[in-house]
Amino acid sequence: MSKYRRGSFQLMKSINRSIILNMIREQGPISRAEIAKQSSLTPPTVGNIVKELIASNFVIETTQGASQGGRKPTLLEINADNFYIIGIDVGRFKMNFVVTNLFGELKDQTSFEIKEHPDEAEILSTMKEGIYHLLSPAKNDPEKFIGIGVGMHGIVDVTHGISLFAPSFQLYNIPIKEVLEEEFKMIVKVENDARTMTLGESWFGNGNDADNMVGVNVGHGIGAGVMINGRLFHGEDSIAGEIGHVTIDLSGPKCSCGNYGCLQTLANGPAIGERAKKELKTGKKSKILELVDHDLEKIDGEIVYLAALEGDDFSIELLSQTGRYLGIGLVNLIHTLNPKRIIIGGGVSKAGDFLMTGLEETIQARGLTQKAKETSIVLAKLGENGSAIGACVLILEEFFVRQ
Numbered sequence: 258m259s260k261y262r263r264g265s266f267q268l269m270k271s272i273n274r275s276i277i278l279n280m281i282r283e284q285g286p287i288s289r290a291e292i293a294k295q296s297s298l299t300p301p302t303v304g305n306i307v308k309e310l311i312a313s314n315f316v317i318e319t320t321q322g323a324s325q326g327g328r329k330p331t332l333l334e335i336n337a338d339n340f341y342i343i344g345i346d347v348g349r350f351k352m353n354f355v356v357t358n359l360f361g362e363l364k365d366q367t368s369f370e371i372k373e374h375p376d377e378a379e380i381l382s383t384m385k386e387g388i389y390h391l392l393s394p395a396k397n398d399p400e401k402f403i404g405i406g407v408g409m410h411g412i413v414d415v416t417h418g419i420s421l422f423a424p425s426f427q428l429y430n431i432p433i434k435e436v437l438e439e440e441f442k443m444i445v446k447v448e449n450d451a452r453t454m455t456l457g458e459s460w461f462g463n464g465n466d467a468d469n470m471v472g473v474n475v476g477h478g479i480g481a482g483v484m485i486n487g488r489l490f491h492g493e494d495s496i497a498g499e500i501g502h503v504t505i506d507l508s509g510p511k512c513s514c515g516n517y518g519c520l521q522t523l524a525n526g527p528a529i530g531e532r533a534k535k536e537l538k539t540g541k542k543s544k545i546l547e548l549v550d551h552d553l554e555k556i557d558g559e560i561v562y563l564a565a566l567e568g569d570d571f572s573i574e575l576l577s578q579t580g581r582y583l584g585i586g587l588v589n590l591i592h593t594l595n596p597k598r599i600i601i602g603g604g605v606s607k608a609g610d611f612l613m614t615g616l617e618e619t620i621q622a623r624g625l626t627q628k629a630k631e632t633s634i635v636l637a638k639l640g641e642n643g644s645a646i647g648a649c650v651l652i653l654e655e656f657f658v659r660q
């Protein structure tokens with residue numbers, strides 16, 4: 258299948274090309290002279306590289322932009338809509354697929370359900386199904402696509418693109434990169450979903466001014482993407498950032514990992530639902546009871562959030578309590594890594610405003626120094642698509658090298 262742009266990737270093997278391309282992406286419209294000045298490359302070198310970038314359709318000339326009177330200078334800008342990337346976020350119950358252009362702007366989107374207890378073949382065939390759907394000429398021009406990024410929950414071998422362990426499916430060693438590259442003949446990159454969320458926020462969201470930051474993905478599990486000096490940190494065996502399993506309460510609920518009182522047993526989506534059930538069984542009053550027709554089994558995190566939106570005091574306090582638990586997890590992060598910013602994303606972040614008060618109180622109360630207390634905590638800008646858009650950045654990173 259040579260219809261996809263395999264050659265595009267080869268073109269970017271030159272670091273100077275990638276640096277110039279990124280300069281045009283970040284600063285365009287920009288002149289050749291300005292690029293030469295900032296990159297310390299000679300004007301003829303810049304001229305040659307720009308000629309290649311124009312020939313390959315990555316860059317176009319424009320006369321838009323600053324003019325000091327007289328003839329408008331010819332400037333360069335990214336031909337953003339000429340190239341598309343697919344990003345996939347593999348959650349517990351569904352896969353979210355997005356298509357972005359070179360600016361990370363959303364161009365198309367779909368999602369596919371994942372059935373209960375899927376096996377490896379089912380996971381891979383759902384991925385293929387979603388990708389084929391977006392590549393169908395009726396939806397998008399297949400020739401525009403240059404790569405596929407995958408954000409997978411659990412532990413990922415980034416080098417080989419293998420999902421080493423996906424706890425929600427209890428599956429090991431899924432060879433995602435190998436299978437998708439064979440099928441679609443384009444570059445495929447795989448990374449942990451909290452890390453792709455962090456990458457997305459770093460490029461296009463609330464993290465682009467912070468070289469040291471942590472993105473915390475709060476959904477069915479809790480994971481963190483740790484960015485140090487502008488680069489994602491994986492640790493020795495890709496386990497770095499598994500903050501869902503730091504112990505918050507020695508005598509807390511049992512976690513899926515076998516330990517007790519892990520952060521995610523107290524602050525993830527299911528934990529919010531479980532706590533609500535437990536307390537309502539003791540006879541507490543709440544709007545939740547109406548919302549579920551007094552069937553406590555129907556309660557989940559989402560219901561608690563909906564009740565909070567309707568002003569239910571019980572639910573608001575429960576989410577605030579969740580924020581305090583999350584806050585303890587974040588204080589541990591602050592004292593371990595001292596990030597400039599922590600960005601909260603994932604499904605539970607929808608309830609961000611209800612979580613924030615408890616969370617900030619905890620950091621105020623427990624931060625070691627004034628600076629620690631002042632660590633910026635914000636909600637993710639890219640929202641529910643954060644991990645999928647961040648998965649697209651895995652491919653963008655191959656083309657645009659930030660200096």
Ligand SMILES: [Zn+2]
Pocket residue numbers: 501502512513514515516519
């Ligand atoms: Zn655990």
